[in-house]
Amino acid sequence: MNELATKYNPQDVEDKWYAYWMEHDLFHSVPDDREPYTIVIPPPNVTGVLHMGHMLNNTIQDILVRRARMTGKNACWVPGTDHAAISTEAKVVAKLAAEGIEKHSLSREDFLRHAWDWTDKYGGIILKQLRKLGASCDWARTAFTMDETRSKSVIRVFCDLYEKGLIYRGVRMVNWDPQALTALSDEEVIYKEEQSKLYHLRYKVEGDDRYIVVATTRPETILGDTAVCVNPDDERYSWLKGKKVIVPLVGRAVPIIMDSYVEMEFGTGCLKVTPAHDVNDYMLGDKYNLPSIDIFNDNGTISEAGGMYVGMDRFDVRRKIMEDLEAAGLVEKVEDYVNKVGHSERTDAVIEPKLSMQWFVKMESLAKPALKAVEDDDIAFVPAKFKNTYRHWMSNIKDWCISRQLWWGHRIPAYHLPGGGYVVAESDEEALVKAIEKTGNSALSLDDLQRDPDCLDTWFSSWLWPISLFNGILDPGNEEFRYYYPTSDLVTGPDIIFFWVARMIMAGYEFVGDKPFGNVYFTGIVRDKIGRKMSKSLGNSPDPLDLIEKFGADGVRMGIMLAAPAGHDIMYDDSLCEQGRNFCNKIWNSFRLIKGWEVADAAQPESSRLAVEWFDARLNATMAEMADLMGKFRISEALMALYRLFWDEFSSWYLEVVKPAYGQPVDKTTYNETIRFFDMLLRLLHPFMPFITEELWQHLAERKEGESIMYAQLPEPNEADARLISDFEHLKEVVAGIRTVRKQKQIPQRDALELNVQSRHDSRLDPVIVKMGNISSIVVVEEKNPAAAAFIVGKAEYSIPLADKVNVEEEVAKLNKDLDYYTRFLAGVEKKLSNEKFVANAPEAVVAVERKKKADAEEKLATIRASLAALTK
RNA sequence: GGGCGAUUAGCUCAGCUGGUUUAGAGCGUCUGCCUUACAAGCAGAGGGUCUGCGGUUCGAAUCCGUAAUCGCCCACCA
Numbered sequence A: 001m002n003e004l005a006t007k008y009n010p011q012d013v014e015d016k017w018y019a020y021w022m023e024h025d026l027f028h029s030v031p032d033d034r035e036p037y038t039i040v041i042p043p044p045n046v047t048g049v050l051h052m053g054h055m056l057n058n059t060i061q062d063i064l065v066r067r068a069r070m071t072g073k074n075a076c077w078v079p080g081t082d083h084a085a086i087s088t089e090a091k092v093v094a095k096l097a098a099e100g101i102e103k104h105s106l107s108r109e110d111f112l113r114h115a116w117d118w119t120d121k122y123g124g125i126i127l128k129q130l131r132k133l134g135a136s137c138d139w140a141r142t143a144f145t146m147d148e149t150r151s152k153s154v155i156r157v158f159c160d161l162y163e164k165g166l167i168y169r170g171v172r173m174v175n176w177d178p179q180a181l182t183a184l185s186d187e188e189v190i191y192k193e194e195q196s197k198l199y200h201l202r203y204k205v206e207g208d209d210r211y212i213v214v215a216t217t218r219p220e221t222i223l224g225d226t227a228v229c230v231n232p233d234d235e236r237y238s239w240l241k242g243k244k245v246i247v248p249l250v251g252r253a254v255p256i257i258m259d260s261y262v263e264m265e266f267g268t269g270c271l272k273v274t275p276a277h278d279v280n281d282y283m284l285g286d287k288y289n290l291p292s293i294d295i296f297n298d299n300g301t302i303s304e305a306g307g308m309y310v311g312m313d314r315f316d317v318r319r320k321i322m323e324d325l326e327a328a329g330l331v332e333k334v335e336d337y338v339n340k341v342g343h344s345e346r347t348d349a350v351i352e353p354k355l356s357m358q359w360f361v362k363m364e365s366l367a368k369p370a371l372k373a374v375e376d377d378d379i380a381f382v383p384a385k386f387k388n389t390y391r392h393w394m395s396n397i398k399d400w401c402i403s404r405q406l407w408w409g410h411r412i413p414a415y416h417l418p419g420g421g422y423v424v425a426e427s428d429e430e431a432l433v434k435a436i437e438k439t440g441n442s443a444l445s446l447d448d449l450q451r452d453p454d455c456l457d458t459w460f461s462s463w464l465w466p467i468s469l470f471n472g473i474l475d476p477g478n479e480e481f482r483y484y485y486p487t488s489d490l491v492t493g494p495d496i497i498f499f500w501v502a503r504m505i506m507a508g509y510e511f512v513g514d515k516p517f518g519n520v521y522f523t524g525i526v527r528d529k530i531g532r533k534m535s536k537s538l539g540n541s542p543d544p545l546d547l548i549e550k551f552g553a554d555g556v557r558m559g560i561m562l563a564a565p566a567g568h569d570i571m572y573d574d575s576l577c578e579q580g581r582n583f584c585n586k587i588w589n590s591f592r593l594i595k596g597w598e599v600a601d602a603a604q605p606e607s608s609r610l611a612v613e614w615f616d617a618r619l620n621a622t623m624a625e626m627a628d629l630m631g632k633f634r635i636s637e638a639l640m641a642l643y644r645l646f647w648d649e650f651s652s653w654y655l656e657v658v659k660p661a662y663g664q665p666v667d668k669t670t671y672n673e674t675i676r677f678f679d680m681l682l683r684l685l686h687p688f689m690p691f692i693t694e695e696l697w698q699h700l701a702e703r704k705e706g707e708s709i710m711y712a713q714l715p716e717p718n719e720a721d722a723r724l725i726s727d728f729e730h731l732k733e734v735v736a737g738i739r740t741v742r743k744q745k746q747i748p749q750r751d752a753l754e755l756n757v758q759s760r761h762d763s764r765l766d767p768v769i770v771k772m773g774n775i776s777s778i779v780v781v782e783e784k785n786p787a788a789a790a791f792i793v794g795k796a797e798y799s800i801p802l803a804d805k806v807n808v809e810e811e812v813a814k815l816n817k818d819l820d821y822y823t824r825f826l827a828g829v830e831k832k833l834s835n836e837k838f839v840a841n842a843p844e845a846v847v848a849v850e851r852k853k854k855a856d857a858e859e860k861l862a863t864i865r866a867s868l869a870a871l872t873k
Numbered sequence B: 001g002g003g004c005g006a007u008u009a010g011c012u013c014a015g016c017u018g019g020u021u022u023a024g025a026g027c028g029u030c031u032g033c034c035u036u037a038c039a040a041g042c043a044g045a046g047g048g049u050c051u052g053c054g055g056u057u058c059g060a061a062u063c064c065g066u067a068a069u070c071g072c073c074c075a076c077c078a
Helices: A014-023 A052-070 A085-098 A108-122 A125-133 A148-163 A219-224 A235-240 A279-288 A314-327 A364-375 A386-395 A428-439 A479-484 A494-512 A544-551 A553-562 A574-596 A606-631 A635-658 A668-685 A690-700 A722-745 A766-773 A808-834 A836-841 A844-872
Strands: A036-040 A074-078 A167-177 A182-184 A189-205 A211-216 A227-230 A244-246 A253-258 A270-273 A331-344 A352-361 A380-382 A414-416 A422-424 A487-492 A517-522 A753-758 A775-780 A788-793 A796-801
Touching: A014 A125, A014 A690, A036 A052, A036 A479, A052 A074, A052 A125, A052 A487, A052 A544, A052 A553, A085 A108, A125 A544, A125 A553, A148 A167, A148 A422, A148 A494, A167 A331, A182 A352, A189 A219, A189 A270, A211 A219, A211 A270, A219 A314, A227 A279, A253 A279, A270 A279, A279 A352, A314 A331, A364 A386, A364 A494, A380 A386, A386 A494, A414 A428, A422 A428, A487 A494, A494 A517, A544 A553, A544 A574, A553 A574, A553 A635, A553 A690, A574 A635, A574 A668, A574 A690, A606 A635, A606 A668, A606 A722, A606 A766, A635 A668, A635 A766, A668 A690, A722 A753, A722 A766, A722 A788, A722 A796, A753 A766, A753 A844, A766 A775, A788 A808, A788 A844, A796 A844, A808 A836, A808 A844
Parallel strands: A036 A074, A036 A487, A227 A253, A380 A517, A487 A517, A753 A775
Antiparallel strands: A167 A182, A167 A352, A189 A211, A189 A244, A189 A331, A227 A270, A244 A253, A414 A422, A753 A796, A788 A796
16 A cells, blocks of 8 residues: 555545545435434625635534534535625626626616626636535535525515514615615624814804804715704803804805704814714704705715715815815814724725615514523524624614615515505515505506515525525425424624624524524634735735645645634634645555555554553543534634644554554554544544545445445544553653653664663553563662663653663752752642641642642652662762 | 723643643744654754732632723714
8 A cells, every 4th residue: 555655645535535425415415313413504695706714614614514414413504605785786787887888778687687697607606616625515405595495585574574564664864885876784884994184164154254163074065064053051152042154165054053962072062964964964954854955966976956066976076175165265274083984895885874765674573582592592602702792782773774776686575556655565466466455446557566676685685594495484384494493503704793693593583483593603704824804905815725726625624723713813824724734644644554554363462452452542532522622612622632632642652552563564453453543533533624534434444335434423432541541641751751861872762771660650551661662671670770861750760771871970960950840849839738728728629639749749759869869879 | 982802832822610740732943863654754852920010819820900902893973
């Protein structure tokens, strides 16, 4: 088998095994008697490409799913994509624009045809990329938020909520994206701190030669001013009561209103009121019945209503109007000012608050059971700290603006009637029936009904995902839904806790009456080495596919997982992947070693028998530790435990002990046990590193066609012999001591040495010491041989007689160092024990530990003193 | 403005209800080694007054208070 390359080459195996798994349909799940384990993928944007965040997220899901499969569960990981209304529509609009086609020069139907073409062309690339990663998704179940079942589910839910009175339509101040030309929900607005200016403008008082100064960050909106507001308690302005001021440049006289909303300390204490373009001003306008002048077109240019600068962009106007105000002597001063500006999450355009007719969902009643479920840990958040964030949002929840002025998405199933009013229905036919019923006009035809032009927020389909994937909205009694729902774990980023997680929980209780999942694992955000978020614009995000090419999928998975505790951001660096790749190589070479052995019908050496016994215990201990850690979603710690088991215990110790001398065969018993261990290690590794483990597992024994490590089971660990494990730890130190002596005295490994030992309690593992240290014999001595190099392990002193090679002074110095250390250590323990309060108050067990420490230290000191005496007599 | 979280070795992090021989791991660093599985490796070594200050306690990285720094979330001061 040593014709195998000395280096593992992932490219030779990855695609091969993925194809094998697919060919044998190993990812597919159907309901059966086993316990289900279900994960639904957070659907990536249909036209997106894989980035580091997906990489982390999907690696975790694959680990959970593969492990579940290997512990006897019926694991089902459902993949799919999201239509991503705004961002997909934006991409299509941009593509059309590049071809010289304006969106609105097309009919809705033609535009949608282009959008579907685009989706067919670029859609699902990301799912193909996930295969490179090894994702064991049940591809036969691949869904799309705009496929038939999901679309019908969305419409059904809309109608249901409408019937329940939880959906309403009305004119409200909403977040307007002037680039995407649509309303957004509050969650889709990202506030960014920006360096801007605070402009102090002079408003002349009507019929007076005085003026007042108003501070604003948005001078262009004076075109829509319909009042100026001051605090009623502000004595500086009490003289203004009942007066009017003239809006600069515009020349409109507007009233002074007085409201305690205005902070006297801020700016000049005078607030200009533009009800159409600011949420608070809207509130004031409402309260004081002010006119509202909408000065913007939908695209952010000045409208006719603005009266000046018509057609100019809002930011150009800001510059221009300041010039004009300056020229007119109406600018008091301009200050630097840092404020927060809302940007569209999808297009990054600066949000414009805008009054418009939109559809909303009343959230309060939906939030109640969803909040309780998380409070009660019926749905567990990992890490739990996100409960705080969730609680806060849920208990201050606002109505959800669900309409978007887009064409790409689920069209709102509302039909406007000729004489005003509307009906909501799941189909055109039903709408007509309802319309006739409502109007009493039996002559109505479909042509008389105007379907509402708006689409629904993307998240209005995503929040149904765990339900609609199993057709639980349209057919809640179906077998699959009853089997797979509620799903087990959800793995996602904390950035979509409100967008998605919270809403799925609400949907679960509202539409099914049960939670959508049991645990939510929040991943960290992948950052670069210096802590910056990975982003396209910074160019600091590696392409995951390049990494897979370079380090292998297993190496990348391993590397990224080593650094990823739940909820902690991860600092990505290529060295992590290198570590993963190196580990693959280590596994590969261990395999080469074992497969290179010749097997003989010989007696098993005692050292090998002991090593087998020990490693069996070690393996079981780690299996138990991993099960515990995985149960707590401490995945990276479980992986680290396994990494160390394989590398430090199995490769560095077990294999070195049982490895036959060069050219010698290995006995059959040891060989079989070694294969058994390797098989079990591969199983443990498989969820983390699916490809290399499949490759080696297939080589390890004859396998039937279609057989796979994917379904090799992980047994419950046995009770591990803790005593044997700790004895072996002692042994490792002894061997290390021998190695140190060899190194210091420049004695090659091939020269056998005698080992002396004093005050030792156990000789059970001596054959292993003999083999690992190349020891000719272990001799128990009463007194230290002065011509021997010594070292202490635990309470025992070991020494290697070396005659002339030993420098007595050095040995004495070494012993004195130990003497000093343990003397001080003993002093510390004695101090504790002589403290009456400690002995009186500390638990008995703790005191006993200290007494044991004291006794051990005294015994050790006695040994050291005796050796020193022997050396210096 | 409110809240939450963090601060432990050069880096990334464990350290769970205070008491595991005077704080652990991985990576990196340094020193030897091309030893017949693996230099993507092997054998070793060094490295921390647990962010500062105060408190509680027989005992504090761990609990409390406080300050600083960083991060995140929420909020209608233009």
